[in-house]
Amino acid sequence: xxxxxxxxxxxxxxxxxxxTVFQDYECDGSIMITASHLPYCYNGFxxxxxxxxxxxxxxxxxxxxxxxxxxxxxxxxxxIFKIDFIExxxxxxxxxxxxxxxxxxxxxKPLLGFKINVDAGNGAGGFFADKVLKVLGxxxxxxxxxxxxxxxxxxxxxxxxxxxxxxxxxxxxANHADLGIIFDTDVDRAAIVDSNGMQINKNALIALISSIxxxxxxxxxxxxxxxxxxxxxxxRK
Numbered sequence: 001x002x003x004x005x006x007x008x009x010x011x012x013x014x015x016x017x018x019x020t021v022f023q024d025y026e027c028d029g030s031i032m033i034t035a036s037h038l039p040y041c042y043n044g045f046x047x048x049x050x051x052x053x054x055x056x057x058x059x060x061x062x063x064x065x066x067x068x069x070x071x072x073x074x075x076x077x078x079x080i081f082k083i084d085f086i087e088x089x090x091x092x093x094x095x096x097x098x099x100x101x102x103x104x105x106x107x108x109k110p111l112l113g114f115k116i117n118v119d120a121g122n123g124a125g126g127f128f129a130d131k132v133l134k135v136l137g138x139x140x141x142x143x144x145x146x147x148x149x150x151x152x153x154x155x156x157x158x159x160x161x162x163x164x165x166x167x168x169x170x171x172x173x174a175n176h177a178d179l180g181i182i183f184d185t186d187v188d189r190a191a192i193v194d195s196n197g198m199q200i201n202k203n204a205l206i207a208l209i210s211s212i213x214x215x216x217x218x219x220x221x222x223x224x225x226x227x228x229x230x231x232x233x234x235x236r237k
Contacts (some may be wrong), residue, residue, distance in 0.1 A: 003078040008085040010148060012124050012187035013046060015089040020050040022088070024180025034186045037158035038122075046186075056232045090131035097136060111145045117177040119168040121157025123181035130215040142175030144168075157184050157190035159201050169197040203228055207235035 006025060008016065016032045032046040047054035047062065054062070076156045087235050101110040120126040126146030134140050144167075145154045153165045159182050172180035172193045180193035189199030200208060210222045224232060 001078070002076060003206045005080045006085070007080055009082070009118045010124055011085055012089075014188060015085055016046070017048045017053065018089055018092070020048055020084060022092070026050075027099040032186070036186055036188075037121075037156055037161075037184045039058075059223060085162065086127050087131070090127060090135075093132050094135050096234040097132075106137070110138030114179070115139040115141065115175065115177045117144070117168065117171050117175055117180045118143050118146060119164070119171060119180065120148075121155055121164060121183065122147060122152050123157040123183060123185035123187065124148060125185075128181070128183070128187075142171055142177060144171055152185075157182075159184055159189055163192075165191065165199050165201065169193050169199060173197045181208075200225055203232045205237070210235075 006019060006027065008019065008030075011032065012036070013032060016030045019027045019030045028049070030048045030200060030205075031049070033041040033043055034046060035044065045057065098107055098110060099111070099125070101107070106112055111133060115125050116129075116133050118126070118129040118140060118141075119134065120128070121214075122145045126143075126148065129140040129143040129146055145157075155161065155167050158164055164182060168180045168182040168191075171177070172195065176196050191199065191205055193199055206222075206224055206228050213220055
């Protein structure tokens with residue numbers, strides 16, 4: 001249809017959105033094939049523009065345009081470029097974290113001395129251990145299920161799943177880690193576990209992040225979505 005296409009290979013939901021933002025790409029749109037944390041047979045499409053993820057009404061509009069669009073004007077094919085976008089996305093995360101650290105004494109490796117376990121549940125988030133945390137100086141020994149496998153042989157990659165949360169808690173305790181991070185399949189949701197194995201997810205995770213933000217930027221307004229409940233308002237610093 002005359003479009004130039006970047007084949008990103010295995011990627012994540014946030015990374016696919018960033019293909020519309022990064023200056024070297026600035027894609028008009030991006031499409032991700034994913035079943036999220038559901039069984040692989042439920043694969044579907046996620047659509048993004050630089051305004052964000054497409055909602056149901058946006059998808060209806062896309063389908064309507066596609067059914068009516070005349071393609072006779074496409075006189076030549078576009079090109080396909082295979083890229084390792086996760087590598088570029090990881091470098092951007094590392095850069096962002098380095099610049100966000102208050103202390104500049106150890107700019108290159110601000111996580112030196114910390115042991116952090118990653119549980120990717122055999123989803124797409126395994127890169128975070130070696131390409132982000134390890135580069136920042138963290139000891140990621142004990143990270144588990146970082147190799148992608150769409151059959152999810154160990155546990156469902158879902159931070160709201162009881163078995164998954166118990167798995168990362170046990171890993172943190174067994175490896176004497178300072179922190180555990182668990183992702184869902186396409187890495188648009190996460191939860192953490194502290195050094196005592198205590199699970200911090202859902203409302204508690206948003207409350208913790210909000211507390212940190214409010215400490216650094218008092219009187220900030222915290223905006224959440226429907227994933228959180230009214231119970232979030234019960235948390236107090």
